[in-house]
Amino acid sequence: FSTSSNSNYSSSEVEKNSIQALIFDSYYDSHRGVITFVRVFSGELEKGKRVKLANSGVEFTITEVGYFNPDLIPNEKLNQGEIGYVITNLKDIHQVRVGDTITNVGTGRHLSLLGYKKVKPMVFASIFPTDSNDYLNLKKGLEKLYLNDSALQFQGIYSKALGAGFRVGFLGLLHADVVRERLEREFNLNLILTPPQVxxxxxxxxxxxxxxxxxxxxxxxxxxxxxxLVQNYRGRFIGMDSVGTSRDLSLQYEMPMSELISDFYDRLKSATSGYASLDWEFLEYRQVKADKLEILINNNLVEEFSEVVVSERAYEKASNLLKRIREIIPRQQYEVKLQAKYKGKIIASERISPYRKNVLIKSGKVIGAGDVGRKRKLLEKQKEGKKRMKMIGRVEIPKEGFLKLFKR
Structure with a gap:
């Protein structure tokens, strides 16, 4: 471990007094708490020693250390340069992050290894179980994935239409798909993902x-x-620099976060064959012309599809969203009206036509042939029936519909 890389500590302090062990993976055991996998860069880790996590400040007493063989084999201590495991006995998984450093208690300074940085999620969406009884299983699944996926962030929310769920942050749409796939496969869950919002x-x-x-x-x-690409996502150019002696360029832009959390990151990777990298930092809140875009299905507001949108994107967003909703809602026995309301006005609409039986034919014979009044009476009777069905009918949006809507 090179002490010259961190000028805050003297060489004697780093070599003699400090423990520095990098956490590169972890998992949760219901009896022994969080078990971390570490590489020791300096000092020794041993059972009974009081240590702390450098970045979070959480202190704990080591209950066991050892090696992989490949099972966990206990040992008296882990020495400098060795790789092994540390049983923390911590019951809160949010206290331990991959990339953090285990170090001494009471040193008075952070002895965190360089390079640790909290990962920023790029895409935010809500996850709900299709069966409300699976809420606790979903929470347990997210907590277990969080232990070895430091990019995952989540907090509990409640929706009138979908029930209890979680607001989750992902690195991108691919990451979101992987997390959903793992939750469904490993924890036997049926999940709904809502479109990303800001x-x-x-x-x-x-x-x-x-x-x-x-x-x-x-x-x-x-x-x-x-x-x-950035101009299409309402980006404003700041500057451009070359990166060292390579042929890479560094481009700086200002961009609304609502554009960033859509599929911008995935489009960025596609446009550059995967070579481009992206980092961002929050600047400020700026006043814009915006309002809430409300989605109505048969005049009923669907809060999960409604969001605040800037004026220049309102019509485009409304039209695209309604067309996609029209594709995912199954055809009903009655007419389904889809409308987008913005600033008190309907700016876009779609219609799903009902199933319709030909009431002018019965047993293969035409009824009221030549009698226009009779035909009109039969059609009006059918129309009234459809109208009554529409009043009591409820449109159910299938789970697959939410999954399709998640992709822009």
Whole structure:
């Protein structure tokens, strides 16, 4: 371990007094708490020693250390340069993060290994179990995945339509699909994913949109594609620099967070054959012309599809969303009206026509042939029946529909 990389500590302090062990994986045991996998860079880890996590500040007493063989084989201590496991006996999984450093208690300083950085999720969406009884299993599954996936963030929420669930942060849409797949396969769950959204601040009638600064590092050959892509996502150019002696470029932009959390990251990777990398930091909230885009199904508001949208995106978002909803809702015995309401006005609409029986034919024979009044009476009777069905009927959106809507 090179002490020259961190000028805050003297060489004697690092070599003689410090413990520095990097956590690279972990899992939860119901009896022994969080079990971390570590590599010891300096010092010794042994049973009964009081230590702390450098970045979170959580203290604990080591209950056991050992090696992999490949099972967990207990040992008296782990020495400098060795890889093994540490049983923390911590029952809260949120206290331990992959990338954190185990170090001394009472050193008075953070002896965190360089390179640790909290991962920022790129896409936010809500996850709900199709069966409300599976809520606790979903929570347990997310907690277990969180232990070895430091990019995963989640908090509990409640929806009138979908019940109890979680608001979850992901790195991208692919990451979201992988997490959903693992939850369904490993924990035997049926899940619903809602479309990604961002929260706006509202003061009186004014909306403030979160704006971030993004830095894209991409090979020079893809710079033209990158600039066009960012402009399509309402990005504002700040600057461009070359990266060292390589042919890579660093592009800096300001971009609304609502654009970033959609499928921008995935499009970025596709446009550069996977070579580009992206980092971002929050700048500020800026006032924009925006309002809530409300989605109505048969005049009933569907809160899960409604979100705050800037004016320049309202019609485009409404039209695309209604067309996709129309594709996923099964045809009914009555007409289904889909509408998008923005600033008190209907700006887009779609219609799902009902199943309709030909009431003018019975047993292969035409009824009221030549009698226009008789035909009209039969059609009006059918129309009234459809109208009554519409009043008492409830449109159910299938689980697969939410999964399709999750992709832009």
């Amino acid at each position: 929260e706006f601040k509202r003061e009186d009638s004014n909306f403030f949109e979160p704006v971030v600064k993004i830095m894209i590092i991409t090979p020079n050959d893809y710079s033209g594609r990158m600039m066009q």
